Amino acid sequence: MQHVSLMAGSSNAEKLELVAQSIRSFPDFPSKGILFWDICPILKDPRTLTAVTDLFEEHVRKNFPQVELIVGLDARGFLFGPLLSQRLGIGFALVRKKGKLPGPTVGVAYDLEYGKAEAEIQADAVAPGQKVLIIDDLLATGGTLFAACELMKEQKAEVLGCLVVIELKELKGAERLKPNSVYSLVQH
Incomplete structure (x- = not known):
């Protein structure tokens, strides 16, 4: 069954504007x-x-057709990640604060x-060699996303x-994440 967007016919610019106005x-x-x-x-x-899910889906399908798993960060990555993984027909894994995952x-x-903080993932959540994208709501200094990349x-x-969804450019979090790329819908 093919996904039919609630925003059929809307351009990416219109979708981005809707997202930006909602924050x-x-x-x-x-x-x-x-x-x-x-x-x-x-x-x-x-x-x-x-609109958020459409924009992420289009970016991923165009740039990362080989992705096998979406990894979402505690807690707001859990809001967008499962929607995107469902659209893409791939799995979703959780990165949580220390002590929140069983096993x-x-x-x-x-x-x-x-x-300071600690992040964890279940030991069997990601397979060696698996191609993943990491998702969260906001990139500030990049600490949490960097930790997820290290995991x-x-x-x-x-x-x-x-x-x-949002990147705070002046805090240069994307620099900290190099060589990993960052795709953000809205920049401040």
Whole structure:
């Protein structure tokens, strides 16, 4: 059965504009000096969520037809990743905060803008040599995505690239992720 978009006939520019208009910002959240980019309005509107999924799907089909698995980051990568993996007809794997996954796990520690954290994946979630794309909602300094890339290296998977809804360009997170490419829908 072929997927029929709720936005049939809409151009990519129209879809990107819809996504960009749906993102709102909140100053001083979760702490003073932080500008929080809120994706909740995207999730609230089926048309906008479809636009995000359409844009990611088109990019992946064009640039990464060999992808075998989408890996989503805790927690907002879980919102977009399964929709994309379903469209592509491939699996989805979770990278979670330490202690949240059952069974044997593989983990990596990493730095955040405001502390340290650890990320884990189930030891059998990714096969050696498997071609993966990593997805999250936001790229800031790149700490969490970098940790996920390191986890994939430990699992001997091949990271094809990273996908995000929002990229905060001034924080240069994409530089930290090189040689992995970053595809972002909206840049601030």
